[in-house]
Amino acid sequence: MSHVLHSTELTVDLDNGKRLIFPELHLNKGELVLLQGASGSGKSTWMHAIAGLIPLASGSVHIEGQGSLQSGKKAPKQWRRNGLSFMPQRAFFWNSLSLKGNLDLAAWCKGLHVADADLDTLGLADKTSQAAHSLSLGEQQRVSALRSFLGNAPVLLADEPTASLDDSNAEALMTLFKEHAGDRAILVSSHDQRLAPFVDRILHLA
Amino acid sequence: MNALSFAFKALWHRKATSVFIALIWALGLLGLAVTSRLETNVEAQLTRTLEGTDLLVVAKGSPTQAILANVFHVDQATGNISRAEADKWLSHPDLRNVRRLAYGDNFQGVRILGCDSATWNHVPLRALEGRWPEAALEVVISEAVAQKSGLQIGDAFHGSHGTVDDLGDHDHHDYRVVGIASSPAPQWAEMIWTPLESVWAVHEDAPEEYTAVLAAIPNPMTRLMLPGQIQRTSSLMAISPAMEANRMVGWMNQGGAVLRLLSILLTVIAALSMFLLLQSHIRERLSDYALVRAMGGTWGQIAGLVLGQNLLLALLALGLTYMGLALALNLSSIxxxxxxxxxxxxWWNLGQDLPWIGLTLFLGLFAGLGPWIWLQKIPLHRALVDS
Incomplete structure (x- = not known):
């Protein structure tokens, strides 16, 4: 397998003066990886650091074909547009937009003309004009996942996506990830033990 | 989809507040637009009405009152002047289009204006039914008077003393209507024209007097010198209406300045409200904008979303302003x-609006800059985690 993402010597300085040091990370194409660790271990911070949402104190992240994110430097221009997709813990849908409007917004952010997300696969085709936040929590997270698939970035980082989901919804979401892992690498952070059976590999963050 | 459509939906989502701010803004803009339009219109009306009137000779009194009474026909005259004394000046070789007025009485509160043919030849006409008077006690009434009184050509009536309706009738002198005139000029909207001789005949016990004499003076030097010369060497008051009009416009502009200041205050309050609205919206929905960045949106795209909302509010305010202007014009009679x-x-000369349209759009965009810059200083990861 070829490495799609490779990060080395990644460290992040927190506001409280504490420095988090993260291990080397490789993600391979077609791989669904679970990042496990206790609450407060820094899983989300690591995700944010890789996504370029928090400045790096040291180290670098390289995505094949997309360049490198390095400490002290701005993230490459297209880093979150073409390089990776980031799925936050909550969907953060825009209240003012419908379900389709939220997908259109995501497509617009990624420079796409249309949101080619297939809501039929989620059984939500008849809800496209509804306010996105009126969907159930499970549906919201699945739509959020579908939104992060837009643009076909080679890496998807999903931060605690199942934190508030019941078993069936968590299973549906992980199945969705599995189905879309074929041409990308997906890293899911969670302390949720239910996810282990769905993934190819598990990383532990102490 | 583009930034403006997302911005529009964000505004639509909080439409009550958005419309309220646009309304305040529109009120400020409407104040500015109406003030400048009134000034332009009144100035134009003064210029157009005073065209061909370079000299006004009247009894001593307030020059403004004299112009209002004898040119605009909306005030009481300053008094009468001796016909003999005035006629001495009317033979001046530089005077043209001399018009002599003698205020007579009234009919149902409408002024009966004794005048010569030069006066009614000076009246801009839409239509004249019948003819102008040829003998004493013949009158031409304006279309509005005909409608109000029901008088027709051939009808007779008698006037009341003075310019108000309750001082007693001249019931032994009947006026006879020989024409109905329609004029687009507002000063001639409600008027009854009759020869000077009618007024003198009705007031047969009084000496023959004029109320005013108006004339054009093509020679600029005479235009400058003659009023002073008349003032110095006679008991008459001679006015250059153009100079008085400039003074009147100056007063009006002072009044307009107060209204303009209030309007600017309203506009500034609206811009400030818009800034606060946007700022509080962004604080409240910080995660929305953090998400846009997390999904790959650029700061340029976020500027489109943030400034786009203010731009749309500004356009809404401008739209409401023009609706207000149309309404104001339609209801101007009130x-x-x-x-x-x-x-x-x-009224619809939009060229005059370009500066404040530009200012409105600038204010809208400027009020959005602060929140946009503030947004860039917020750590994205905190916005996504803390929300």
Whole structure:
């Protein structure tokens, strides 16, 4: 397998003066990886650091074909547009937009003309004009996942996506990830033990 | 989809607040637009009405009152002047288009204006039914008077003393209507014209007097010198209406300045409200904008979303302003003082609006800059985690 993402010597300085040091990370194409660790271990911070949402104190992240994110430097221009997709813990849908409007917004952010997300696969085709936040929590997270698939970035980082989901919804979401892992690498952070059976590999963050 | 459509939906989502701010803003803009339009229109009306009147000779009194009474026909005259004394000046070789007026009585509160043919030849006409008077006690009434009184050509009536309706009738002198005139000029809207001789005949016990004499003076030097010369060497008051009009416009502009200041205050309050609205919206929905960045949106795209909302509010305010202007023009008969005419071509001269349209759009965008810059200083990861 070829490495799609490779990060080395990644460290992040927190506001409280504490420095988090993260291990080397490789993600391979077609791989669904679970990042496990206790609450407060820094899983989300690591995700944010890789996504370029928090400045790096040291180290670098390289995505094949997309360049490198390095400490002290701005993230490459297209880093979150073409390089990776980031799925936050909550969907953060825009209240003012419908379900389709939220997908259109995501497509617009990624420079796409249309949101080619297939809501039929989620059984939500008849809800496209509804306010996105009126969907159930499970549906919201699945739509959020579908939104992060837009643009076909080679890496998807999903931060605690199942934190508030019941078993069936968590299973549906992980199945969705599995189905879309074929041409990308997906890293899911969670302390949720239910996810282990769905993934190819598990990383532990102490 | 583009930034403006997302911005529009964000505004639509909080439409009550958005419309309220646009309304305040529109009120400020409307104040500015109406003030400048009134000034332009009144100035134009003064210029157009005073065209061909470079000299006004009247009894001593207030020059403004004299102009209002004898040119705009909306005030009481300053008094009468001796015909013999005035006629001495009327033979001046530089005077043209001399018009002599003698205020007579009234009919149902409408002024009966004794005048010569030069006066009615000076009246801009839409239509004249019948003819102008050829003998004493013949009158031409304006279309509005005909409608109000029901008088027709051939009808007779008698006038009342003075310019108000309750001082007793001249019931032994009947006026006879020989024409009905329709004029677009507001000062001639409600008027009864009759020869000077009618007024003198009705007041047969009084000496023959004029109320005013108006004339054009093509020679600029005479235009400058003659009023002073008349003042110095006679008991008459001679006025250059153009100079008085400039003074009147100056007063009006002072009044307009107060209204303009209030309007600017309203506009600033609206811009400030818009800034606060946007700032509080962004604080409240910080995660929305953090998400846009997390999904790959650029700061340029976020500027489109943030500034786009203010741009749309500014456009809404401008739209409401023009609706207000159309309404104000249609309802002008209610709020514009009698005698003031609003010219549609001047009202809709959009060229005069370009500076404040530019200012409005600038204010809208400027009020959005602060929140946009503030947004860039917020750590994205905190916005996504803390929300």
């Amino acid at each position: 709020w514009v003082p009698t005698g003031v005419l609003l010219y549609e071509d001047l």
